[in-house]
Each structure stands twice: as structure tokens, then as C-alpha cells.
Amino acid sequence: MVPRLLLGARLRALREACGILPEHAGYAIRASHSKISRIELGRVRFKERDVADLLTLYGVIDPSERAPLLELARQTNAPSWWQRYGDVVPGWYEAYLGMEEAASSLRAYELQLVPSLLQTEDYARAVIRLRHPFASEEEVERRVQLRAIRQKRVAFEEPFTGDGPKVWAVLDEAILHRPFRDRTMMRAQIQHLIEMAESPGVGLRILPLGAGGYPAAGSFTLLRFDDPDLPEVVYLEQIASANYLDRPDDVELYTRVWDECAAASRPAKTTQLLRRLLREI
Structure with a gap:
């Protein structure tokens, strides 16, 4: 890619x-x-x-x-690793998979669900079944496998060799309060987020409910690349397609919005909030 x-x-x-x-x-x-x-x-x-x-x-x-x-x-015609999952990867998503792996950093803002790179297997399985209600068990498991491979290749590099987090994520706290399948799964997901918040490859922020209004109107991901010839890209995923924005004005706007959302929380407060939620569930 x-x-x-x-x-x-x-x-x-x-x-x-x-x-x-x-x-x-x-x-x-x-x-x-x-x-x-x-x-x-x-x-x-x-x-x-x-x-x-x-x-x-x-x-x-x-x-x-x-x-x-x-x-x-x-x-450009050399096969990519995800082509063996071509039955569950739509054409519009292939470009994102390549960008995700090539990026030097990803900054995501999520409003409804835990980002796919930070999901546990059970949480991912529940999300996939929600979005693909008619998928067979085999298809669901292939989608879960694809997500696990992405996590290993992008977010969980071992040993970590970067000079800072590659994956940055701001999550709206409401995501963690929304009933989703069962308490056991959500407890495991929150525990996983606590571990990720302490990982050198991940920068995690929870935007608290008490933060009031903020400028983000929906989920998005900013992808940055080391090569100076590659422009930064804003990825906007929809139900059956996606938009890719790379105009400097668009990138600057989304960067400002992400920075404002991230500034509304602090790393220590994020961990404290997650531990409190874990006790309450």
C-alpha cells in the first residue's frame, strides 16, 4: 500500500x-x-x-x-496481507488498511464504540454481529481474526520501538456506560483499556461526561505519515462507504477538533475514570 x-x-x-x-x-x-x-x-x-x-x-x-x-x-500491484481476507474486506476499506499500517501515528475520536484497534475479541465479536446481523459464524470469526491481526501489526508491536504512541484515541465516556451485551464483556473491555492506557504504544484519553460541549460531530481518524510526500489524511467511516479528506484546510480543522477533545481529559484522570467504572459495573 x-x-x-x-x-x-x-x-x-x-x-x-x-x-x-x-x-x-x-x-x-x-x-x-x-x-x-x-x-x-x-x-x-x-x-x-x-x-x-x-x-x-x-x-x-x-x-x-x-x-x-x-x-x-x-x-502497487503486489499482494497485500489482507487480500486473503478479501471475502470480508470491502473495496472501500482496503485503502484504509494500507494507510493504517503505513501511518506513523493515528489519532482517533470515537463517539459510539471502542476503537477497533483497542477492542477485546469478545467486544469485537459483539460489534461485528451488530453490524452484520446476517453473517455466518464463519464470517464473524474471519472478521474477528482480521481485527486481531490489525491490532498486532499496528498497535501492539513487541518490543515497542517507537519514540511515542502510534495510536492515540479519545473516547467519549458515554461509550462505556452504554449497555452492550453483558457486564462480563464490558468489564473485560474496560480492564483492557486500562492496560492499553499504560502501554507505550497507545495514548488513551476518556472525554468525561462532565466536560460539557465540544466541537466533534462524529467519529473520525487522523493518519499521519513520516514521508514528507504523503499528506495527512482524515478518515470518515460510514455504514457502507468511507470518505478520505486530505485538503490542508480539512486536516487542520479536524486536528484542532481532536486536540480540543484530547485537552478535555488527562492521562491520570483517564485511568482513574476507567478504574471507577470497573468497580461500578
């Missing part, structure tokens, strides 16, 4: 440097402007011919400059 993101970002930079509109770029490869948008966001596989035509349009003629970009185009 990283080659897709890199190539998409570089093609976008080249197009903008030439002052070429997405509509004109799409015409050059016999496609729509929306496909150019998907290409530049790394959300589709690349055809080497399309990349070659775009490079020509953008004035990249020197073979030594074209070669590494065409090689990236070839790399």
Missing part, C-alpha cells in the same frame, strides 16, 4: 506543479477526474500505461526520472 500512497502523492504534486486540472489528466488516460482523485489518494491499483501517460503529460520525459515512478507503479 505504501507504494500506492507514495506514487499517488507524487503524481498529484507533478500535476499541480504543471497547473493541470484533474479533468484534463483524466482525459489523457481515458478516465474521469474522479479516477485521478482515487489515483492520487492511492485508493486504486495503478496501470503502468496510465502512469507513463500521466508522466508524459506532466513533462517528465527523462528516463532516469520516469524509471523510479514506473517501478513504483509495478510495486
Whole structure:
């Protein structure tokens, strides 16, 4: 997925440097402007011919400059680890899985459910059954397995080698008060969150009910990448699709909202709140 993101970002930079509109770029490869948008966001596989035509349009003629970009185009077609779960991974979600793994940090705000990277198996199983009421037991378990692999690859790197948390999450306290399946499962989930709050790879904040009003209107995730060619992305998941925002103004707005929500809680207060809830359930 990283080659897709890199190539998409570089093609976008080249197009903008030439002052070429997405509509004109799409015409050059016999496609729509929306496909150019998907290409530049790394959300589709690349055809080497399309990349070659775009490079020509953008004035990249020197073979030594074209070669590494065409090689990236070839790399974008390499299989990803989640393809073996293709039966339970919709096409619109593949891009997020690649971004999630490639990101240097993820900052999530959740309003209704514990973030998937911080869920216990039982909690994940209950969420999956809620969202896919007609799924077979086999399908449910495959979705649980996929979630567990994501957690291991993204949030629970052992030994932890980062210089700060990779996964940051702000949860509305109401999530933990909402009746969901049974007390035993919720107690286990809260205990898991306490452990995660003490993990070096996770930065967890609980936005208390007493915090009053705050600017977030729904759940979202901010993804940041180390490579300077990759723009920060806002991921907005819906029931059967997702939106990916990378305009600087949008990213700045969501970053400010996340920072304000995070500032309403402190690490010590988060742990205290979780321990109190554990005693009360």
C-alpha cells in the first residue's frame, strides 16, 4: 500500500506543479477526474500505461526520472496481507488498511464504540454481529481474526520501538456506560483499556461526561505519515462507504477538533475514570 500512497502523492504534486486540472489528466488516460482523485489518494491499483501517460503529460520525459515512478507503479500491484481476507474486506476499506499500517501515528475520536484497534475479541465479536446481523459464524470469526491481526501489526508491536504512541484515541465516556451485551464483556473491555492506557504504544484519553460541549460531530481518524510526500489524511467511516479528506484546510480543522477533545481529559484522570467504572459495573 505504501507504494500506492507514495506514487499517488507524487503524481498529484507533478500535476499541480504543471497547473493541470484533474479533468484534463483524466482525459489523457481515458478516465474521469474522479479516477485521478482515487489515483492520487492511492485508493486504486495503478496501470503502468496510465502512469507513463500521466508522466508524459506532466513533462517528465527523462528516463532516469520516469524509471523510479514506473517501478513504483509495478510495486502497487503486489499482494497485500489482507487480500486473503478479501471475502470480508470491502473495496472501500482496503485503502484504509494500507494507510493504517503505513501511518506513523493515528489519532482517533470515537463517539459510539471502542476503537477497533483497542477492542477485546469478545467486544469485537459483539460489534461485528451488530453490524452484520446476517453473517455466518464463519464470517464473524474471519472478521474477528482480521481485527486481531490489525491490532498486532499496528498497535501492539513487541518490543515497542517507537519514540511515542502510534495510536492515540479519545473516547467519549458515554461509550462505556452504554449497555452492550453483558457486564462480563464490558468489564473485560474496560480492564483492557486500562492496560492499553499504560502501554507505550497507545495514548488513551476518556472525554468525561462532565466536560460539557465540544466541537466533534462524529467519529473520525487522523493518519499521519513520516514521508514528507504523503499528506495527512482524515478518515470518515460510514455504514457502507468511507470518505478520505486530505485538503490542508480539512486536516487542520479536524486536528484542532481532536486536540480540543484530547485537552478535555488527562492521562491520570483517564485511568482513574476507567478504574471507577470497573468497580461500578
